Amino acid sequence: MRISGITRPLNDLLSLLFPRLCQACGNHLVRNEQVICTSCLLDMPLTGFHLQRENALERSLWGRCYAEKATAWSYYRRGGKMQQLIHRLKYSGIKEVGTFLGRYYGTILADSGFMDGIDYLVPVPLHPSRERKRGFNQAEVICMGISESTGVPLLRTALIRKGRSDTQTRKSRVERWENVENIFATGPDPLPEEAHLLVVDDVITTGSTIESCVNLLREAGPIKVSVVAMAVAESGTS
């Protein structure tokens, strides 16, 4: 990096002392980049689902729950950049990854018309003990980003988490479904009538969490429910 003496802007000095790194690849961010570098953004395995009716994610939910529409920004691949980003968000506690992703995809969703008619964003709740340990619910952080770029407000209390689900790895699909079936409930306040709610999660793997949340909300009143996630496992859409 070239150091040009006393006329150098303070920002450059700060970035030298505290380099801003891409959360996906670890390379230095340049001045206008935030959180994820341009090269990584261009390299994401995007689904394009927000532009396709009856896309693979919507089809994977058929017969399980009724969502008006469903989309996910990127595919989730083992060892891929999306996995790295979700790990940085959930396990390294870097909330900015969630707000950035939400804001970024929110802009795309708003521009494409996907957000038309959506009244509220509903984060998939995290178990309170896990949220306390992590300090935040990653789905809510993503919601806050989407809300920033779309103006659609959050409805935090629409869904609540009852019990603790054990880690979902090493369980069959049936066991996983049984595992999530009883862990969510609708919140104490009545849902706004005739509202169109957008359920937001970080990653959709088997779809069982989304299935459970959509069914609960639709049982609670005359509302419409749609689904958005930042990523979807390719196995979950085949």
Ligand SMILES: [Zn+2]
């Ligand atoms: Zn990068």
